[in-house]
Each structure stands twice: as structure tokens, then as C-alpha cells.
Amino acid sequence: MQDVGFCSTFYCFPEGVPCLWEAVVGRARPRWPRHSHHDDGVGLTWQLKDDLPAARHVYYGKILKARPMLVALDVFPAFYALGRGRQRARDYPVEYDAGRLSHTARRLMDALSREHPQYTRELRGNAFMLESTKTREFERAMAELQQGLWVVKTEERYEPTFSYRWDLLEAWLPEAVAEGRRLSRASALDRLVTRYLDTAVFSTSRGLARLFGLPSADVAGCVTRLVRRGAVVETAVAGWPGDWLVAAAAMP
Numbered sequence: 001m002q003d004v005g006f007c008s009t010f011y012c013f014p015e016g017v018p019c020l021w022e023a024v025v026g027r028a029r030p031r032w033p034r035h036s037h038h039d040d041g042v043g044l045t046w047q048l049k050d051d052l053p054a055a056r057h058v059y060y061g062k063i064l065k066a067r068p069m070l071v072a073l074d075v076f077p078a079f080y081a082l083g084r085g086r087q088r089a090r091d092y093p094v095e096y097d098a099g100r101l102s103h104t105a106r107r108l109m110d111a112l113s114r115e116h117p118q119y120t121r122e123l124r125g126n127a128f129m130l131e132s133t134k135t136r137e138f139e140r141a142m143a144e145l146q147q148g149l150w151v152v153k154t155e156e157r158y159e160p161t162f163s164y165r166w167d168l169l170e171a172w173l174p175e176a177v178a179e180g181r182r183l184s185r186a187s188a189l190d191r192l193v194t195r196y197l198d199t200a201v202f203s204t205s206r207g208l209a210r211l212f213g214l215p216s217a218d219v220a221g222c223v224t225r226l227v228r229r230g231a232v233v234e235t236a237v238a239g240w241p242g243d244w245l246v247a248a249a250a251m252p
Contacts, residue, residue: 005195006064006071006079009049013067015211016200020070021045050156059173060153061146064211073176075195080180081188082212083149088181089113089170092150101148104129104141109150117154117167142166189214189222194231197247202237204244 007018012029022028025041033039052070053060059071063079071079087094092109095101101109104127111126112118124130129138145151152172155165170177180188193208203211209219223245226232233246 002072002074004072004199005075005192006069008064009045009068009070011067013065013211015203015207017064017196017211018199020048024048053153054155056173059176061149062143063147063149065213066143066147073173075191076173076176077180077183078188078191080149080177081183081185082192082214084180085185086181088177089150089168095148102141102144104137105144105148105150108138108141108145112151112166112168116171117165119157119163119165121163123166185218186221186225189218190225193219193222193226197232197245198249201250202244202246204242208245 004018007020007023010019010021012019012022021041022030024045030041033042036042049060049068049070052058056073058073059076059079061069061071063069063071063083089109090113092101092106092113096103096106107127107129108123111123115126118126121130124134124138127138142151146153149169151166152169153164154167154172157163157165183191189212192212196208196211197203205216205219205223208214208222209216212219223232223234227234231248233248233251234243235246236242237244
């Protein structure tokens with residue numbers, strides 16, 4: 001994880017983001033096995049996906065294009081700075097009042113703020129969402145809170161019944177969140193793009209904007225800074241249209 005900065009668990013990004021499953025099985029874009037529960041590659045990937053975050057070696061969540069990702073803890077503050085800026089967990093009412101947080105997500109944050117961590121059933125009970133008809137609503141709100149970097153799944157419990165344990169992100173990774181709150185938006189973006197290009201090697205400004213979900217002006221500023229520092233080279237590539245961004249370390 002420290003080498004690549006961040007990776008997906010099973011999804012194969014067309015943009016060249018590393019994939020844990022590909023690394024485990026040793027080949028690009030493997031075909032999903034017919035009997036996945038008995039497949040060694042899927043099993044080991046699943047185990048690492050559970051064990052690494054549980055030991056707080058990495059962050060795990062839907063942080064990029066709503067896909068489950070593992071993120072090294074030295075890179076995670078950059079994602080936090082871009083997503084939450086200087087906000088803390090207690091600032092969720094501000095987002096709700098501004099219309100950027102759903103009513104259900106606010107109710108769940110109310111419950112977690114009063115007591116955390118909580119397992120799924122306990123959390124649903126405290127938010128008055130135990131009815132089976134509320135399951136989809138609960139799942140949508142929890143996905144919203146994960147992608148917004150408000151909450152984090154810290155454990156997958158299999159006995160006596162399967163359940164997730166949830167916590168406030170700030171409580172689970174206090175040092176990484178504190179660093180993210182201190183990090184400027186420009187520094188955060190520079191860190192992410194540099195780590196991404198170290199692995200993917202090349203991209204375009206438009207591709208970076210799509211991948212990270214950022215305004216083109218932010219990406220343009222980042223590219224200018226990285227080119228000026230000599231970390232990235234902007235160049236034409238024979239046979240490919242437009243200008244390309246290439247990691248300087250990969251240039252001959």
C-alpha cells in the first residue's frame with residue numbers, strides 16, 4: 001500500500017488505479033470465478049480487505065468514484081482535505097442546513113455522535129430504522145456518509161451473526177483527520193496526483209478531473225505546480241491526440 005498510495009479492492013479502474021485483486025492473483029483484469037467462495041484469489045483479497053483496515057494499517061471506504069478503496073494513511077489526509085476541508089465531525093449540521101446532507105444521514109450522524117462505535121442493528125435501532133422497509137434508505141444514507149468522509153466501517157463481524165461496526169471517521173483516525181484539516185487544498189491535490197502518476201505513469205488533465213471529481217481549474221493549477229517542480233512532464237505522444245502528463249521518473 002505504501003508503494004501505490006491507494007488501490008481498489010476488486011474493481012479494475014480503466015484509469016490505471018492499482019487493484020488489490022489483480023495484485024493477489026498476479027494478472028490484469030482476471031475473470032470473476034464461477035465459484036467465488038472457493039477461489040483462493042478472491043478469498044485472500046477479501047481477507048486483506050477486512051484485516052488491513054481493522055488493524056488501522058489503511059483506510060477503507062468508497063472514496064473514489066463510489067468504489068471501495070484501500071488508502072495508505074500518509075495519503076488519506078489529502079483525500080480528507082479535498083472532501084471535508086477544515087470541517088470536523090461536529091460540523092455535519094452545517095452541511096445539512098446547506099442542503100448537502102440528507103435527512104436520514106443527519107439522523108444517523110445524530111445517533112453516532114451520541115454514542116460510537118455502533119454495530120449496524122444498534123445504529124438502526126437508535127435511528128428508528130429497524131423495519132425491513134427502511135433497509136434501502138439506511139444503506140443509501142450510510143453510503144452517503146462514507147463517501148462524504150463522516151463515518152467509517154471499522155469491522156465486519158461474522159459471529160454470532162454478520163454485522164458491520166461503524167464509527168465517526170474523526171474518532172477512528174484522529175491523527176490523519178487532523179493532518180487533513182491542516183492541509184491546503186492545493187497541497188492535497190498535488191499529493192494525490194503525484195502518487196497516482198507514480199503508479200499510473202501517464203494521464204491527461206481531463207482524465208485527472210474525471211477520476212478525482214474536481215473542477216478543471218483546480219487540476220490545471222496542480223499540473224502547473226507539478227510541471228514547475230519537475231515532478232511531471234507535459235508532452236505530446238506520437239500517435240495519441242493532445243498533450244499528456246507523464247511522471248518525470250518514467251521519462252528516459
